Amino acid sequence: MGNRFEYLQKAVDSLFEKIGTVVKISSIYETPAMGFEGDAFLNCAVWLQTDLKPSKVLKTILEIEKTMGRERNASKTYTSRPIDIDIIFIDGEILQTENLTVPHPEMEKRKFVLQPLAELNSQLVHPVSQKNIIKLLAETDDVSVLEKQSKWLTNPMKENNISQYNYIAIEGNIGAGKTSLATKIANDFNAKLILERFKDNPFLPKFYEDAARYAFPLEMSFLADRYQQLVDDITQFDLFKESVIADYDVNKSLIFASITLPAEEYALYKKLFQVMHKELPKPDVYIYLYQNTERLLENIKKRGRKYEQSIRAEYLQKLNTSYLEFIKNQHSESIKIIDISEMDFLRNRADYLRILKEIVS
Numbered sequence: 001m002g003n004r005f006e007y008l009q010k011a012v013d014s015l016f017e018k019i020g021t022v023v024k025i026s027s028i029y030e031t032p033a034m035g036f037e038g039d040a041f042l043n044c045a046v047w048l049q050t051d052l053k054p055s056k057v058l059k060t061i062l063e064i065e066k067t068m069g070r071e072r073n074a075s076k077t078y079t080s081r082p083i084d085i086d087i088i089f090i091d092g093e094i095l096q097t098e099n100l101t102v103p104h105p106e107m108e109k110r111k112f113v114l115q116p117l118a119e120l121n122s123q124l125v126h127p128v129s130q131k132n133i134i135k136l137l138a139e140t141d142d143v144s145v146l147e148k149q150s151k152w153l154t155n156p157m158k159e160n161n162i163s164q165y166n167y168i169a170i171e172g173n174i175g176a177g178k179t180s181l182a183t184k185i186a187n188d189f190n191a192k193l194i195l196e197r198f199k200d201n202p203f204l205p206k207f208y209e210d211a212a213r214y215a216f217p218l219e220m221s222f223l224a225d226r227y228q229q230l231v232d233d234i235t236q237f238d239l240f241k242e243s244v245i246a247d248y249d250v251n252k253s254l255i256f257a258s259i260t261l262p263a264e265e266y267a268l269y270k271k272l273f274q275v276m277h278k279e280l281p282k283p284d285v286y287i288y289l290y291q292n293t294e295r296l297l298e299n300i301k302k303r304g305r306k307y308e309q310s311i312r313a314e315y316l317q318k319l320n321t322s323y324l325e326f327i328k329n330q331h332s333e334s335i336k337i338i339d340i341s342e343m344d345f346l347r348n349r350a351d352y353l354r355i356l357k358e359i360v361s
Contacts, residue, residue, distance in 0.1 A: 004042040007068065007083050009153050012046055014064045015085075016156040018349065019057055020050030021188045026116035028149040034110070044153065045088070045116035049188070054090055058100050061085045088113060092127045103128060111142040160356040162189050163242040165284040167234060168359070169249035172289035173319050174311065175299035180346060181289065181355065182247040194233045194246035197225055205307035207260075215260040219269060223253045227276045234281050250280055255322045259315075285334050287359060288327060292341040293317055 001007075008028065016022045024047040030040050050057060069082040088104045095102040103126055107113045114137040117124065122134045129136070162168060162185060170185075172178040179195060186193035198204060203218040227250065234244055257269050291299070293313050300308050327335050338358050343351040 001039075001082050005149075005151060005153075008042055008044060010068060011064065011083050011085060012153055013156050014067070015046060015048060015061075017353065018060045018064060019052060020048050020349075022155050022157050023047040023049055024120050025153050025155055026119040028151065028153065029112055029115060030147040030149060031112040031144055034112075034144070041112070042149070043112040043116060045113070045120050047120045054087070054093075054095060054100060054102065055097070057090075058087060061087070086113075088117065089124065092125070094127050108136050108140060109142055111137070111140055111144050111146060114140060115146055157188075160353065160360055162191070162245075162356070162360060164360065165243055167244045167246075167281060167283045168285050168287065169246050169283035170287045170289065171249050171252060171323070173291060173296055173316055173323065174308070175296040175303070175316075176289040176291040177299065177340065177345070178289055179247040182245045184345070184352065185356070186245045189243065191243040191245045192233070194229065194244060196246075196248045197229065198222075201225070208307045208310050211260060216265050216269070219253065219257045219260060222256070223269075223273060223276065226250050226253060227280065230280050246283075249283060249286055250277060251326060255319070255326055258322055259318050283334070285336065285359065286327075286332070288323060288335065288337045290320070290337055290339045290341065293320070295341055 005028070012022060012025060026045040028042050028044045030042055032040055034041075052060070065083055065085055070084070071081075086104055087100065087102055088107050090102050093102055104113070107117075108126070108129070114133060118133045118137055122132065124133050125131070126133075126136060131139075168185075168191075170178045170182045182195070183193060185191065201218070201221055203214050203221055207214040207218045226248065230246070230250060234246075254270065254273050257266055257273075261269055293316050296316050297311075297313060300311055324337075327337065336358060338355055340351075340355070343354070345352040345355055
């Protein structure tokens with residue numbers, strides 16, 4: 001009903017804002033009304049990637065429909081409506097609940113579903129019949145004539161596309177959430193992900209027990225590993241990935257060493273760092289996630305790494321001061337500080353989208 005194309009675009013935008021990444025959108029097809037006499041429909045299929053459970057996806061879809069003016073009638077008869085959003089597949093799952101059946105029980109009878117699905121992934125297999133979409137399309141009894149439209153829907157992902165950057169470094173204090181954010185962005189945008197290999201460092205647990213004794217070997221081992229990892233992973237071009245996202249920047253080594261090492265050891269360390277640093281590629285954009293100390297301590301406690309539980313607030317405050325001092329001295333427009341103290345980008349998609357907008361702005 002109404003401006004059909006506009007309703008479809010608004011629905012896709014809402015799915016992106018409320019549910020998850022829009023991987024792909026099919027062409028739009030005009031089809032005759034099915035099951036009642038009425039005006040023709042516009043239909044399309046959307047491929048989404050989401051962390052939400054099926055029940056939450058369904059609840060959110062119903063809320064989107066209601067917001068857009070959908071009114072469900074008690075008789076359950078077919079009528080024209082501003083928007084109608086159906087869940088067709090959820091990976092290869094088979095679900096049967098009071099409110100949700102997946103795969104959609106009517107999909108095999110509907111050409112206006114099968115044709116757009118064939119565009120998204122023609123080899124997608126129906127988990128019950130074990131037939132792919134092309135076979136289902138060839139076998140359907142629906143003889144409706146579909147008219148492919150020349151106008152395409154816009155993928156809202158383009159407005160937040162980080163692929164304008166070849167290399168992004170996400171930094172932050174201990175427990176700020178840099179690994180979680182880097183992982184989420186890399187998954188959403190098909191980027192190559194580089195994660196710091198701190199778990200393999202044998203000096204780290206020892207450092208938290210006896211900082212004075214193990215600070216120098218710890219910082220030297222981290223520097224060597226970060227250097228090797230960045231040389232190997234960033235300088236090797238990956239044909240299947242559009243960007244590189246790391247949950248650290250090599251300057252982290254200098255920032256930590258300035259706090260943990262005595263003056264003489266730090267001077268030696270800095271000379272070595274400067275030699276190695278010249279050979280490493282620089283990030284196109286450097287993101288610093290600022291998190292207040294109270295939240296950092298909560299996050300550290302929550303993730304439960306035994307050797308981190310002795311970290312003091314004073315140490316985190318020193319790190320934050322050193323990071324900000326480093327940033328202040330760079331004089332670079334490629335550095336962005338994002339305050340996430342009041343955000344939860346893992347549970348609240350609106351927070352995650354706010355961060356994306358700040359990165360690409």
